[in-house]
Amino acid sequence: MRATSIFFLEYSQLQSTTAICPSLFNAATAQDGILSRIRLPAGLITSKQCEVLLGVVNRFGNGEIQITNRANLQIRTSQALIEEVLLDFQDYGLASSTESTDGLRNMMASPSAGIDAQAxxxxxxxxxxxxxxxxxxxxxxxxxxxxxxxxxxGEAIRVSxxxxxxxxxxxxxxxxxxxxxxxxxxxxxxxxxxxxxxxxxxxxxxxxxxxxxxxxxxxxxxxxxxxxxxxxxxxxxxxxxxxxxxxxxxxxxxxxxxxxxxxSHPCKGGRINQHLGIHPQKQSGLFYIGVVIPLGRLTSQQLAGLANLAKHYGGGALRLTPWQNLLITDIAEADLEQVTQEILNLGLYILDHHPYAAIAACSGYKGCKSAFTDTQADAKAIASHLEKCMQLDYPINLHFSGCDKSCAQHHASDIALVGKDSESYRIYVGDYVGDGEISFGRELYAEYAAHELPQLMERLLNIYQSQRQNPEQSFREFVNQCNLQELREVISHA
Ligand code: SF4
Incomplete structure (x- = not known):
């Protein structure tokens, strides 16, 4: 059944472009394409909806789907979405029945709502x-x-x-x-x-x-x-x-x-990325797997593979998280090994301390006019360097921001890298202790060359892992105790 006539009257204005909060009907123009956002209440998307979306991404898009920090999806296309596509999206619940209400579906729930014994x-x-x-x-x-x-x-994965x-x-x-x-x-x-x-x-x-x-x-x-x-x-x-x-x-x-x-109860265990990996559900004999999505970006083949896993082994839906990862739920214990292997075969990960689980980055200058730096490329360079040269043994959080607005992550991070100019970043660590407007953390470097960041992060994280008080001391706790001048000296001699 197709949508109402109200909807057809509105097609003359469809896919106008704006720089503010893109929706399906109000796309934004970026350097790397026309950006449309699909709002998914509670971050839920069924395997069938993935199939419909992938048909559009493969036909008009750049082959990539991005999870936002509000657990919505974004796609980039070379041209504005046509009427036929928007009608299909409506039919499958990916778009509102009217343009006017499409921008209003911004609501969040814990990714483990309904499956968490603690809730x-x-x-x-x-x-x-x-x-x-x-x-x-x-x-x-x-x-x-x-x-x-x-x-x-009240789930273990808090969103409050x-x-x-x-x-x-x-x-x-x-x-x-x-x-x-x-x-x-x-x-x-x-x-x-x-x-x-x-x-x-x-x-x-x-x-x-x-x-x-x-x-x-x-x-x-x-x-x-x-x-x-x-x-x-x-x-x-x-x-x-x-x-x-x-x-x-x-x-x-x-x-x-x-x-x-x-x-209110604190976050369970106080660890970040606690939703990643394999966890039992409140439904006896069933498990969910939290999958690391590198920088929140999936290729169409990866999304197709995950949707297929959800359809054949799980509950038929994916749950996107505000940390730009996703869960596959309702997996029987006997299938866990197979599903895990297939996730790895897709080039994705499930370990909460994998370098890609550690990093969040905004779209950077390819997707945003305010960006000083190519945050996505710089973040990828660090993740792939760390993947090759060291084994992280505790989850950490690195946050790349192309400017002070901090779109990819509003909460404090262990290490924040903020674009200064096209070639360099300001680097902050741990908790901020002053009362100024910029509160990324304590400033470790006022300026650091982007191309030297992978080696710097390797040195910094190795120092943390070798000098912390005990294996449970988080990076944040470690660095909050450090004298930053002394830390800089140790880094320079590492
Ligand atoms: S943090 Fe700045 S550069 Fe990054 S997406 Fe937001 S406004 Fe753009």
Whole structure:
């Protein structure tokens, strides 16, 4: 069944190009092609949807599919997607039924929602219900297309620390599940913070609807007053700073549950990339495998191979992660060895301390006008050098950013490499301890030549692995204790 006539009326404006938050109907032009983003609620994509997508990538694209840090997909094509493609995408649930709502499906859940024994609740039904609500409310399309909702069901793979405007975090009180409301109050990239409001699970959608409608009214007012800068819709955090959190929360006063919010549990084990590798599911006898996707980029053959594995050995779907990797779920124990081998045969990895698991990079100057450096190529050079010359034995996180905006990763990293000019990077390590605007970490080098980075990383990581206090001391803990001048000297003599 094809889409409604409303949709056909809108085709005259389809695939206009813009530099802001590309969607399927509003692609962005980059140096390396026309960039379209496919929003996938909770990062779920079925094997059949992969097949449809691959047909388009192979026909119009550059043979590559990219996972974003919001667990969506991006493709680059040489020309704007044609009507036939968009209609197919609609038929298979890869695009909204109308252009206007396509940019609004930005919602996140833990990649292990519904399969994690530690979780308090399966949030996938909530994601689907909220997605359905958004698609029924085209009046919400005036909102910033960065408006983002997150559901954290208390899984071992937490997502409550991901930057989102609204995050609902499951908590248990007297054997009942409630949601602790978190709002993105801080700066860009900060985790949402609890506002000490509990919501019962059967009122979550009403609460989200009320909060969203209030935000819509604020947006409309600002746009009508034309007081907002650059004529773009305001972000939710601007409402919170402008009108205050208390005023915003008044709109949900009647839904508030009076109770004491239990302390939130920390991430299991505190290790990064804990979703990678083989893990048991709460469903007895079934396992999921977290697959390392180098720099979040898959070839069409790799995606086809993974979709095939999900179809033949798993639950028929892939789960994309906000860390730009993916999970194949529902694999029987007897098939684990075979599936693992086939993943390796595709040129992918499952080890959480593989060099490619360590690195996140933004699109760099080939995909973004703000970039000083070719972050993708420089990140690849480091990963392939480390792969050949050393064995990492603890997961670490290197983050390449072409400029200060830090698109690929908003949270702090172990090592941050930030483009300075076309040939060099600023390098930061560990936790930032000052109060300036740039908070990548402590500055190890103000300028370092891009072509010398692989050798530098090898030396730095070897120093960490040979001088740390014990095998469980993370790179972050190690480097936070270091005197950086002394560390530079050790590196220069390594
Ligand atoms: S971090 Fe800067 S260079 Fe990289 S994609 Fe974002 S805006 Fe572009």
């Amino acid at each position: 308090k609740i399966n949030t996938i039904p909530l994601v689907k219900a909220w997605n359905f609500y958004l698609l029924q409310h085209p009046e919400l399309t005036i909102l910033s297309n960065k408006f983002s909702i997150c559901f954290d069901g 620390d991901r930057p989102n405007d609204i995050c609902l975090v499951a908590v248990e009180i007297n054997d009942q599940i409630y949601f602790d409301l978190h709002l993105g109050l801080g700066d860009r990239g900060d985790s949402p913070a609890s506002v000490n409001v509990l919501i019962s699970q059967n009122q979550v959608l009403e609460v989200l609807a009320a909060l969203t409608e209030f935000y819509r009214e604020y947006t409309q007012q600002k746009l009508e007053q034309k007081t907002h800068s650059r004529s773009r819709p305001p972000r939710l955090r601007e409402l919170l700073h402008d009108w205050g959190v208390d005023r915003y929360l008044q709109v949900i006063e009647k839904y508030k549950f009076r109770g004491e919010i239990p302390p």
